[in-house]
Amino acid sequence: MTGSEIIDKARSEDRNVLTEIEAKELLMEAGISVVDTKLATSKEEVISISQQLGFPVVLKIASPDVVHKSDAGGVKLDLKTAKQAGKAYDDILKAIKKQYPEAKIQGVSVQKMARPGVEVIIGMSKDAQFGPVLMFGLGGILVEILKDISFRIVPLTKRDAKEMIKEIKGYPLLEGYRGQEPVDVNNLEELVLKVSNFVEQTPEVDELDLNPIFAYSDGAVAVDARVILEES
Ligand code: ADP
Numbered sequence: 412m413t414g415s416e417i418i419d420k421a422r423s424e425d426r427n428v429l430t431e432i433e434a435k436e437l438l439m440e441a442g443i444s445v446v447d448t449k450l451a452t453s454k455e456e457v458i459s460i461s462q463q464l465g466f467p468v469v470l471k472i473a474s475p476d477v478v479h480k481s482d483a484g485g486v487k488l489d490l491k492t493a494k495q496a497g498k499a500y501d502d503i504l505k506a507i508k509k510q511y512p513e514a515k516i517q518g519v520s521v522q523k524m525a526r527p528g529v530e531v532i533i534g535m536s537k538d539a540q541f542g543p544v545l546m547f548g549l550g551g552i553l554v555e556i557l558k559d560i561s562f563r564i565v566p567l568t569k570r571d572a573k574e575m576i577k578e579i580k581g582y583p584l585l586e587g588y589r590g591q592e593p594v595d596v597n598n599l600e601e602l603v604l605k606v607s608n609f610v611e612q613t614p615e616v617d618e619l620d621l622n623p624i625f626a627y628s629d630g631a632v633a634v635d636a637r638v639i640l641e642e643s
């Protein structure tokens with residue numbers, strides 16, 4: 412599906428929340444690096460897609476009604492065999508049906524377990540005065556507890572992208588810390604600019620969250636994506 416088809420489909424179903432798979436497809440079309448993610452609607456499909464992608468894999472609930480997937484028991488990481496993937500499928504559906512009996516479930520997303528990197532996040536929200544604003548930060552507790560984040564108004568210049576990454580307090584973590592490989596910061600700047608372009612060209616998007624992105628010495632990849640559309 413093209414980006415506008417994905418948005419139209421959500422609208423025709425009268426919803427503003429895109430699933431992780433839809434959000435990633437939309438972002439991939441904009442040249443943003445995301446983990447290749449496929450929808451499975453049965454245990455057999457989970458297993459065949461897992462074998463196709465190669466183990467280890469990650470399974471996640473695919474439902475527009477479940478926004479915080481891991482809180483609800485909807486994420487299973489590092490599944491190494493067909494048996495583990497099959498069991499994870501059952502466990503996810505069971506947990507979600509218990510907690511969200513009303514949730515519309517599209518199925519389960521299957522993706523490769525990405526190798527560990529430095530977790531960063533890029534977000535967008537719309538400010539009443541400034542319009543779309545991009546946020547950058549380090550993932551995990553650094554953003555949740557320390558609120559170590561920076562903001563710039565869309566559209567960003569190259570310089571904005573460079574500065575917003577450099578000005579977070581945790582920047583030294585990106586330069587390599589205690590033997591960790593340094594992150595390719597130029598690539599992160601390009602990623603920030605691609606997100607800015609995407610936001611500019613897709614006014615239907617009201618909120619965006621790439622959380623987390625795994626940053627490496629040779630690139631970066633978003634393993635989760637959330638998109639909320641404007642009220643139609
Ligand atoms: P949610 O934010 O809805 O709870 P996520 O998709 O972000 O769910 O998954 C929760 C956590 O699992 C992430 O923060 C990340 O640490 C890890 N994770 C998710 N997808 C992958 C993946 N493909 N590879 C490795 N780790 C992942």
Ligand code: MG
Binds near residue numbers: 622635
């Ligand atoms: Mg997430």
